[in-house]
Amino acid sequence: MAEPLIIALPKGRILKEALPLLARAGIVPEPAFHDEASRALKFATSHRDVELIRVRSFDAATFVAFGAAALGIVGNDVLLEFAYPELYAPIDLGIGHCRLSVADHADAPPITGETASHLRIATKYPRLTQAHFAARGIQAECIKLNGAMELAPLLGLAPRIVDLVSTGATLRENGLVEREVILDVTSRLVVNRAASKTDARVSVLVEALRRAVGDAAAA
Ligand SMILES: Nc1ncnc2c1ncn2[C@@H]1O[C@H](COP(=O)(O)OP(=O)(O)OP(=O)(O)O)[C@@H](O)[C@H]1O
Numbered sequence: 001m002a003e004p005l006i007i008a009l010p011k012g013r014i015l016k017e018a019l020p021l022l023a024r025a026g027i028v029p030e031p032a033f034h035d036e037a038s039r040a041l042k043f044a045t046s047h048r049d050v051e052l053i054r055v056r057s058f059d060a061a062t063f064v065a066f067g068a069a070a071l072g073i074v075g076n077d078v079l080l081e082f083a084y085p086e087l088y089a090p091i092d093l094g095i096g097h098c099r100l101s102v103a104d105h106a107d108a109p110p111i112t113g114e115t116a117s118h119l120r121i122a123t124k125y126p127r128l129t130q131a132h133f134a135a136r137g138i139q140a141e142c143i144k145l146n147g148a149m150e151l152a153p154l155l156g157l158a159p160r161i162v163d164l165v166s167t168g169a170t171l172r173e174n175g176l177v178e179r180e181v182i183l184d185v186t187s188r189l190v191v192n193r194a195a196s197k198t199d200a201r202v203s204v205l206v207e208a209l210r211r212a213v214g215d216a217a218a219a
C-alpha cells in the first residue's frame, strides 16, 4: 500500500477553522489529535490515505516546500514571506481572515519618502516589510520578533511594527494605531509541486477540499 499523504496543519488559530473544512472532505483526525495531554505530533485520520501533522504556522510551509508533507494549510502572509518556489496554492480556504499592517504610536509622524529614508521596524515578516517600503524608496531595518510585537514601541526596541491585525484589540490595548495595510490575509491550501505531479492522490484531495470550501460557502 502507498505511504499516506501528510497534511501539515498550523497548531494556532487557523486549526479550529480548518478542521470543519477537512471534515467536509472526509478527513477527521483520530481522537488523540484533540487530547491536550498527548505529545504525539502525527495523527491518523478517517481517510485511509491521509495523516495529519500539527506544527507551527511558518513550519507548515517548510514541511510542504521540502516534500516532507504533500499538502498543508498556511496564511498567505506566511506563503509570501517565504516565497518557496516548490509550493503552489490552488485554493483560498476563506478562513483565517486578518491583515498585515504597519502600526505605531498615535502621535508618530506619518511615514513618507520625504521624511524618512530609513525606518526601524519590529516584525515577524522582514521580507514583506522590506519589499513594502523599498517600493517607496524607504529602507526598512527589521528586528525579527516571533510574537508580542506590540511591546517593541512601548519599550523602545523599534518605533514601528508590522504585524497581523484582526479586530484591532491588541493594537488598541497597547496604545498603537494601524497606519497602512500591507496585505489582506486568508489561509490557503498549499501543495508540493513535485508531489502533485508524481502522486495522483494529491489532485483528488485538492478537488475534495475545493468542493468542501464551496459547500461551506453555500451552507
Ligand atoms: N488575529 C488573527 N486573526 C485571524 N487570523 C490570524 C490572526 N493572527 C494570525 N492569523 C493567521 O494565523 C496564522 C498563524 O498565526 P500566528 O502566527 O499568530 O499563530 P501562532 O500559533 O502564534 O504561530 P506560531 O506558533 O508559528 O508563532 C497567521 O499566519 C495568519 O495567517
Ligand SMILES: O=P(O)(O)OC[C@H]1O[C@H](OP(=O)(O)OP(=O)(O)O)[C@H](O)[C@@H]1O
Pocket: 012, 013, 146, 147, 148, 149, 163, 164, 165, 166, 167, 168, 169, 170, 171
Ligand atoms: O487584532 P487582533 O484581533 O487583536 O489580533 C491581532 C493579534 O493576533 C496575532 O497574535 P496571536 O494572538 O496569534 O499571538 P502571537 O502574538 O503569539 O502571535 C497578531 O500577532 C496580533 O498580536
